Amino acid sequence: MTTNPPLISHPVVTRDRWLAQRKALLAQEKELTRQRDRVASERRALPWVKLEQDYVFDTPQGPRRLSELFQGKRQLLVQHFMLGPGWEQGCKSCSFMADHLDSIAIHLAQRDIAWLAVSRAPLAEIQRFRERMGWKFDWVSSHGNDFNRDFHVSFSPEETARGEVFYNFHMTPLSQQEAPGISCFWRDDDGQVFHTYSTFGRGVEVMMGAYSLIDLTPKGRDEQDMSYGMEWVRHHDRYGDAAAPATGCGCA
Template sequence: MEPHSTVSREEWLAARRALLAEEKAFTHARDALNRKRLALPWVKVDKTYTFDTPQGRKTLAELFDGRSQLIVYHFMLGPEWKEGCPGCSFLSDSVDGLLPHLEHHDVSYMAVSRAPLTKIEAFKKRMGWRFRWVSSHDSDFNFDYHVSFTPEEVASGTGFYNFEMQEIFGDEAPGHSVFYKDEAGDIFHTYSSYARGGEPFIGTYTHLDIAPKGRNEVRNLGEWVKHHDRYEDAPKACPSCAGK
């Protein structure tokens, strides 16, 4: 951590007011960006996708759970993985408290992974999460929304991700996809974001960004983030699941 100057309260207020002006400009720019996001054109989803859920096999339409909007988090947990991605888990630790507010604003939320449902359920129990999480194990969903890659793509090290061909580093990648269902039952893909597009959804980062040391990272969260039950002093949400 770089040494900081120490100043009088009056000097601090002057510096803080200058930064506040920039923060307000950033807020206004974000508002303008949000308006452009809402104005994006939509794509009708003509393909039928089905998912394994604790309540049986369900279609994408059924995952809306009676609401008109659906946010899907593409959680990195592949069929052969032993546990979920620490970064996806870091983001997902911020989700449960949002659910009542989203659901009462006509928005459903769920995570989707290619791992079998039994593996998803076990990891979800270990983490102590409540949000819905389903399996796209026998579906093209992850591939069509460009968060899973074929063995050929993995072998080549190149795949379509974040809206362009680029280097990939495994068979799974994170992202969000958003859908709308109209009164006729037609579904539309309205938005997706990938890579650092997930950062605004991580509540811990929002708090670290105002702490004196900030994020304290050189490159990314992989330098320090662990599953929340893997920190040395962490209470275990599911003691019998720890270490599995």
Template sequence: MKTKHSIASRAEWLEARKALLAEEKQLTRQMDAISAKRRALPWVKIDKDYQFESGGGRVSLADLFCGKSQLVIQHFMLGPGWEEGCPSCSYMADHTDCMLPHLAARDVTMLAVSRAPLAEIEAFKKRMGWSFGWVSSHGSDFNHDFHVSFTEKDVESGKVDYNYTAQPFGSTEAPGISVFQKEADGTIYHTYSVYGRGVELMMGTYRILDLVPKGRDEDSLEWTMQWVRHHDRYDATSPSKCGCHAEEAKA
């Protein structure tokens, strides 16, 4: 079938590409400026003694830094009694393990926190084959204080405090990313949190999809991430099914 997309000579394509490059560079400079403003935000001192359950026992927020001065937490949607974690949060988490050595080299620890009991977290983590740190905030105010967990009453009211506004939300758990700084004297500060589409910064797959002709290809879907599955539930489009991965599949 002949494409309906516009076709150009190489010279015409190069002219259009250079014009787009100028806009891309402008966007990059704007993103750098916003990142600088993000780092310049005031900090909030953490006064609560948040406790978490880890594979090594009870730990504090300070313990989660694991010897680093900066901590990034993925607020992973896995509530008590859930059979499995949120597919979109899992999509985010699929990008985590490969980042950890690089983040550690820049004085950053990154891990996930969920409200589900630790046994439920560890069962799902094993299924997905992840190795990043993941602790339970079950019984703690942590998730509620950082506006990623809500009561049933909150949800039914149609006004939960999420993404810095009161809005309807269809679940008692929500996604987010929060950042903390620990000073030499042990004082911990909350420096940043992002929610909603802001969490796409963890989704490197989206960055690649934004490059290809079909893009994210989500416009016809009921909701944008309807196509996302847990990585063990995709069909024959898996890369292990194509010829270039044949040797890998045999291994």
């Protein structure tokens, strides 16, 4: 009788030795938690920017201004979802992010937070992909406005041809015309909208709750490059499909 070899060659120790090393790691984890809390406090203290333009989006309910998309909440989180005009499907990494949304929307609402995705593709193309993926969250099109360009997640062919674009608050090597991000907005009682925060690149991992659990396991993410990883990710209806591409958008 044969047995399969272990997937990972790894030290095996007594429980006492494991506990000693685990407690040392716990001290680092606690410090990371405290540091995360400090950063979150500084994030909330950032000044805001008043938007001079109330962008108009195409929605299933017709044209709607940004100020009309808060669903009665004061706070709005936007996923800058990579789905450009004419694309066959949305970015697989952005789709991995979006897979987390429907289950947490009710909890966000309890914290006075509305959520939606924005893409530059026309609304009909968004709706087609949304139906395929079975998502319920709000998703609107910025095809007719400059929202994506103003928030530096969509780039012209001329910009990408230069080899660098302004992304993640600095000039970044990027060849693709769409990039991921998350932005937060506040709407006051007069309907004025303020931009409060944006994060890009690996900052979008805040949406990827599955990663927090994956990071607990022995294999972890098993990604070759932590800057441009996610080689293993597929659209959730393409796992097991040998023809599904392993490459795709990553986060800088």
